[in-house]
Amino acid sequence: MTPNDLALVGPILLPALAALLVILVDLLPGSQRSSGSFLLAVLGAAVSLGYTIHALMHDRVGLAFYGTMKIDRMALLITLFVHASAMLSLLLSKVYLDRRSDVEQPEYHAFVLTAACGMAMLAGANDLVNVFLGIELLSIPLYLLVAMRKHQSRSVEAGFKYLLLGAFASAFMLFGAALLFGASGKTMLTAIPSGIARIGNDTPLAAFGATMLLVGLLFKVAAVPFHMWTPDVYEGAPTPITAFMATATKAATFAVLLRLAPVLGASLGEERAADLLGGIAVLTMFVGNLGALTQLNLKRLLAYSSISHAGYLLVGLAALVRSYGSSAEAEAASSIVYYLGAYTAMSLGAFAVAVLIDGGKDREAVSDLAGLGKRNPLLAAAMTVFALALAGVPPTAGFFAKYYVFLSAVDAGLIAVAVLGVIASVIGLYYYLRILLTMYVDEAKPGHEAVVSRDALVGAVSLAAVAFVLLLGIVPKGFVEAMALAH
Amino acid sequence: MSVFHYYVVAAILFSIGAGGFLLRRNILVMFMSVELMLNAANLCLVAASSSFDLARGSSFALVSIAVAAAEVGVGLAIIIAWFRLRPSVDAGDLQELRG
Numbered sequence: 001m002t003p004n005d006l007a008l009v010g011p012i013l014l015p016a017l018a019a020l021l022v023i024l025v026d027l028l029p030g031s032q033r034s035s036g037s038f039l040l041a042v043l044g045a046a047v048s049l050g051y052t053i054h055a056l057m058h059d060r061v062g063l064a065f066y067g068t069m070k071i072d073r074m075a076l077l078i079t080l081f082v083h084a085s086a087m088l089s090l091l092l093s094k095v096y097l098d099r100r101s102d103v104e105q106p107e108y109h110a111f112v113l114t115a116a117c118g119m120a121m122l123a124g125a126n127d128l129v130n131v132f133l134g135i136e137l138l139s140i141p142l143y144l145l146v147a148m149r150k151h152q153s154r155s156v157e158a159g160f161k162y163l164l165l166g167a168f169a170s171a172f173m174l175f176g177a178a179l180l181f182g183a184s185g186k187t188m189l190t191a192i193p194s195g196i197a198r199i200g201n202d203t204p205l206a207a208f209g210a211t212m213l214l215v216g217l218l219f220k221v222a223a224v225p226f227h228m229w230t231p232d233v234y235e236g237a238p239t240p241i242t243a244f245m246a247t248a249t250k251a252a253t254f255a256v257l258l259r260l261a262p263v264l265g266a267s268l269g270e271e272r273a274a275d276l277l278g279g280i281a282v283l284t285m286f287v288g289n290l291g292a293l294t295q296l297n298l299k300r301l302l303a304y305s306s307i308s309h310a311g312y313l314l315v316g317l318a319a320l321v322r323s324y325g326s327s328a329e330a331e332a333a334s335s336i337v338y339y340l341g342a343y344t345a346m347s348l349g350a351f352a353v354a355v356l357i358d359g360g361k362d363r364e365a366v367s368d369l370a371g372l373g374k375r376n377p378l379l380a381a382a383m384t385v386f387a388l389a390l391a392g393v394p395p396t397a398g399f400f401a402k403y404y405v406f407l408s409a410v411d412a413g414l415i416a417v418a419v420l421g422v423i424a425s426v427i428g429l430y431y432y433l434r435i436l437l438t439m440y441v442d443e444a445k446p447g448h449e450a451v452v453s454r455d456a457l458v459g460a461v462s463l464a465a466v467a468f469v470l471l472l473g474i475v476p477k478g479f480v481e482a483m484a485l486a487h
Numbered sequence: 488m489s490v491f492h493y494y495v496v497a498a499i500l501f502s503i504g505a506g507g508f509l510l511r512r513n514i515l516v517m518f519m520s521v522e523l524m525l526n527a528a529n530l531c532l533v534a535a536s537s538s539f540d541l542a543r544g545s546s547f548a549l550v551s552i553a554v555a556a557a558e559v560g561v562g563l564a565i566i567i568a569w570f571r572l573r574p575s576v577d578a579g580d581l582q583e584l585r586g
Contacts, residue, residue: 132547132550136558140561144565154583156565156569157569158584159565160565160566160569160581163561164517164518167558167562168524170525171521175527179494179531182490185539205494
């Protein structure tokens with residue numbers, strides 16, 4: 001371990017340090033529990049975010065800890081999304097928790113930072129041990145955060161379901177990692193393909209191992225058929241945590257999937273791995289979009305929307321596995337990273353609106369949005385941008401994200417997958433437009449008017465997200481080119 | 488005895504764990520089944536590690552044991568929180584969130 005190693009993994013260490021500080025300060029006698037820990041946590045997330053941006057701008061990249069951590073531009077970009085998501089979720093939490101008294105705030109804030117540390121670790125992991133540690137370091141605090149409203153049975157039930165199924169998925173992941181180690185004699189991700197080739201691929205060990213590892217990771221990104229937990233957990237969790245989980249977990253896990261692409265190719269065969277991922281992607285897009293059609297609860301609707309977005313991202317991953325080693329590889333990888341950035345902004349924004357309409361009474365039905373267009377035109381306009389972006393309407397970032405992902409699939413020869421993806425996103429249009437209709441056309445039922453709280457924090461979060469969604473949509477090319485350097 | 492015998496034993500242990508998780512409805516038993524699956528993975532890691540004469544796999548197993556302990560700690564905390572709200576250990580009672 002050298003000082004340089006520590007500087008490289010700064011974006012991972014800083015949130016952990018901040019989490020410790022939050023807990024320590026809470027122990028001081030007479031400390032202002034909730035407000036003190038909130039300020040410290042936001043400061044910690046902001047410093048981590050600033051450090052990541054600094055590292056990105058000065059190209060502080062390289063291998064750390066004997067190559068087990070690979071901090072490249074891709075890792076830094078994903079860490080940037082994670083820390084931005086953590087900070088915005090903390091700001092939303094302030095609004096959400098101030099209206100409720102059943103949550104221990106210092107623990108809550110410390111767990112958000114710990115999970116962010118795990119996600120950042122996952123983004124830079126280049127070794128099976130670090131992948132496993134990162135997954136657990138993000139999952140265990142999230143189990144607790146979901147169940148944090150411990151007097152509310154919905155929240156505890158959601159946390160419990162997430163824990164049981166998450167532990168089951170982790171066991172699959174660990175067993176898969178063990179088999180991959182057995183098949184290659186290596187734990188470093190970049191060394192596994194050559195290790196498999198050296199030992200000889202005459203046993204199905206590597207194929208089994210890669211598949212089981214994939215199962216564990218697909219569970220975390222909520223891909224079909226491992227998505228069953230998603231609507232329940234997203235609905236039961238405190239809304240800011242739902243926002244954090246939907247965006248940052250997805251980004252961090254896709255970082256690992258990007259790094260695993262050559263391993264999947266080497267152990268399953270490139271064509272077979274791409275077909276498998278393409279099939280899962282198609283299923284995920286359709287199940288997500290069809291499932292969302294009938295949802296009346298806004299958080300549940302966004303959960304199904306999040307499943308469908310995992311599907312679009314998997315289209316990009318299938319293209320990456322198929323085109324690995326060719327010129328189209330960088331294009332596929334950067335399309336996924338672009339998608340993750342766009343998705344983080346638009347999904348966080350939509351959840352910010354959900355935090356605002358709930359008014360401290362856990363009102364989260366889509367119909368609670370009725371009349372928002374008249375009562376609070378600014379917020380309704382922000383929600384319009386997010387819904388159109390999630391649906392993939394130009395000129396938002398959501399459109400270009402889908403466009404680049406489908407383009408890379410076509411370039412990789414996965415034309416059927418791309419066509420089915422376009423059909424699935426047309427189905428998706430229906431329920432996003434329903435949100436707009438509810439806001440602008442429907443009259444609110446008496447007693448169910450959308451809450452118009454002019455909260456500066458939520459306003460700032462929404463505004464930042466709107467700006468990012470539009471900015472990414474208007475100058476998409478520059479962003480993609482910057483991200484193409486990521487690989 | 489080749490290393491594959493160990494893999495077979497690990498696979499059998501893993502299947503027993505997975506089967507227990509899917510078939511039993513008692514949440515504590517489901518939790519124990521997951522532990523069995525994790526131990527199967529550890530067995531696999533240690534066996535592979537000694538067949539390659541590398542310490543890497545064994546140290547991975549040590550890490551995973553520590554992580555499993557943390558997971559159990561958090562798991563039991565959530566089970567207790569659940570039990571306070573609804574005194575039942577039947578997974579069938581986890582049904583408030585549906586739709």
